[in-house]
Amino acid sequence: MNQSKRYLDIVRDLRDMIRQDNIRPGDRIPSERELAETLQVGRSTIREALRSLELLGLIETRRGEGTFLADHRNNMLVEVLSTFILQDNQSQKDVRETRQMHELAAIQAICADRTISQMGIWDGFRMRLSEEENGFQREDFVRELMVLSGNRLSLKIWVLLHKYSGNPYNGTVSKAEKERLLNILAAIEQQETDKAAQEFKTWSDGLLKERLRNDS
Amino acid sequence: MNQSKRYLDIVRDLRDMIRQDNIRPGDRIPSERELAETLQVGRSTIREALRSLELLGLIETRRGEGTFLADHRNNMLVEVLSTFILQDNQSQKDVRETRQMHELAAIQAICADRTISQMGIWDGFRMRLSEEENGFQREDFVRELMVLSGNRLSLKIWVLLHKYSGNPYNGTVSKAEKERLLNILAAIEQQETDKAAQEFKTWSDGLLKERLRNDS
DNA sequence: ATTGGAAAGTGGTCTGACCACTCATATTGA
């Protein structure tokens, strides 16, 4: 009963096709007319799917050349979300504050739970922070903390807020940042709640300031 | 020379139109044919812009009815709640903890804001706490704090969580309780953040214990 | 061998035509 939303099927087909043919970022994908032919749909439907993926920053189109898998993380999404959905500044501020509220509460919950500190997961955490070949994603760091807090509702709310707050943790941690994150982990491990929360907040706020500077 | 990507202009036009006409989440936006007419572009171009925004979750289309601005705040909350109102104990615990997290964060936000303390609203607060003929509702006390925090998103989340956490603040404040609440207010007024949060938590946890005792 | 331009291929856009669905209204039947 695939009633409406054929273009969503196309999005799915494209994803599968990209996976199956091992199309890598920067590579060209079949032309619109070709896709319409093989998928047995109209070209306009193909285009609706492609336009959606383009606004998401997943593909890149060049007139006269073709359509390509995006190689850079395009932050068009960020711009659209921040200027469209969250219409006024107060809403954006509310989302940011509420998200951070959940993050700080997670840290406090982790610190308050003795059993977590004993489980030796911090060593693994540190190891991945150091060894990750492609660089450690900031987002992964925070999400892991949210998971460790054990509050699944808070985690779900966080995921949604994070999605709507313009990728505040986009990017990988630099060398200097790594030191700060290790400090935060150490504070958590030692159950120094206030210090951990304070340092996390400083780090998080710093990222925000940087992002706001870049946007303006 | 933005020759290509007309649909991106449409996205921008739509944003401006929504702002200018003050279209609120859940409201209907003009039909595709109407937009094509007023913006002087083909309907397919309009559709490419709309499909993009739909994949982003910004709008919602219903065949035969029209296109609507997505109520993103409610949607995400509804999603969270619907997947979460499974009645196991862990969920209940998560709801309680998350709700209290928002309450404590509100108190901290109020304490951090000097302008609130100066506005003399605390006297009015105290007065109503003393004079209310039918007794002061606990729920009103907490809600007022949430409102004063100024974070509307947090307030919305709190209202829903409160509804789903078994009316923890049901009932009116007793004489003894009134003293405790006055203490909390005083601490907030003096911007003694930690003390205010601590006393509030004690009061809130006490109510919960009492309720759990009554239920079993 | 170099260069100029045509040809082919691609994305960008518009038009007009259906279809499927919703809703308000008019019509019909009891």
Place this chain on the structure above:
DNA sequence: TCAATATGAGTGGTCAGACCACTTTCCAAT
């Protein structure tokens, strides 16, 4: 009179075909 039904207008969903603007390729004239 009132309820059930039929209708028509309006809307999103999809398709086919036609151009346009642009890039790349390749072949022919120099």
